[in-house]
Amino acid sequence: MAEVVLENVKKVYGKNVVAVQNFNLTIKDKEFVVFVGPSGCGKSTTLRMIAGLEDISEGTVKIGGKVVNDLKPKDRDVSMVFQNYALYPNYTIFKNIAFPLTLMRVPVEVPVTDKDGNVTGVKIKTRKLTSEEIANKVGEAAEILGITEYLGRRPRELSGGQKQRVAIGRAMVKDAAVFLLDEPLSNLDAKLRAQMRSELIELRKRINTTFIYVTHDQVEAMTLADRIVIMKDGVIQQVGTPTELFDMPANLFVGEFIGSPKMNTFKTRLERDEEGYFVELCGVKKRIGGVRGEALAAKNIEPQDVVMGVRPEHITLSNHEDKEAIPCVIGVRELMGSSLHLHVKTATEEELIVCVPTAPFTLAQIAKLVTGTRIYLTFDSKSTHFFNEETKVNLLVEDAPVASSEEKQQKQEEQPHKKWRRIS
Ligand SMILES: Nc1ncnc2c1ncn2[C@@H]1O[C@H](COP(=O)(O)OP(=O)(O)OP(=O)(O)O)[C@@H](O)[C@H]1O
């Protein structure tokens, strides 16, 4: 159990590949922190620097108050689970889990005596664990992970999920202060991933230690983390609870990365008159009142070009009588069970995704929402997000890092819009 502190950590591979920079983070004792971000953003590099498997180019890493930059991995009191769980194929599951314990030495106090045999003090020596101690620890880990009955088998006789549990067990028996996991579920199919995700939540309650977990899957991040660290190009974009990241993304990158389906975005202009803020969206004037309007006013945000974001689950069906409702035509519909995902197009050729919960509707009503149907959409202004058009920074977040989505813009420019029929 320990706090982990990273101060101005930087990693440069070779002469000029900057993999991580300006990394500042304090992970509290027993906290479950998830590093998330797209491929190549520096998640594994950061984790490996904490583990001691990668040199730290600049800055310091502290574990339990001690700077560990120059300590070997085995002296850092960390335990790591890798993506490719690398079990020893010829060892039984018991021996695979026991392996780190056979290398472990524990301190023992040995009495120091003078020449007359009187005890004058104690000396600390180390000894190996006994077979009984090893068997107890392996048994305990196997019990927690539900793999007791497989201890006599070899890895090839286990399923992917069971092998994954063995790898976690092998890391667990070390009783390390910090548990590091690098994409531990990425080799599993969707169903097993979901199952292992809930098992990890349970496991976390039982082994009360500090967890740092790397994934590129935002669902894993949202479901497991106390706090999420979202990274892009080696730089932290935002640190916060899943709810904070979802409700108040620091920039457009975070807004679009967190949440599925992705946040809808519109290029528009945030305007202000004597009644307050408003935007013109797909030919419809939409007032930004409520908490968002108040927050914009409190910061005295100037009218400006913005990218406005609204999440698919925050858009609702309305009707033509609603003056602020946006008329759309349904393109593709995907029935997901508890919700219906509608890909729609507005009169101004904007494409949106809407998640409509199915529960309030009858089957006959849902059956009417088919391709080509005209619908009216609305949303509450409290669910809107405003990012500066140029910097892509959330207008309501202080000191948010600038992370432009140039690649995305370029792609959009390369792909001219398919023409859809206009709705009058
Ligand atoms: N040994 C290395 N030598 C040179 N560059 C490296 C090395 N390892 C990683 N990199 C580079 O550092 C950057 C960060 O890599 P890292 O493996 O930390 O990314 P990641 O976020 O874990 O990605 P993924 O989700 O694909 O695992 C990448 O641009 C990568 O190409």
Ligand SMILES: [Mg+2]
């Ligand atoms: Mg990685």
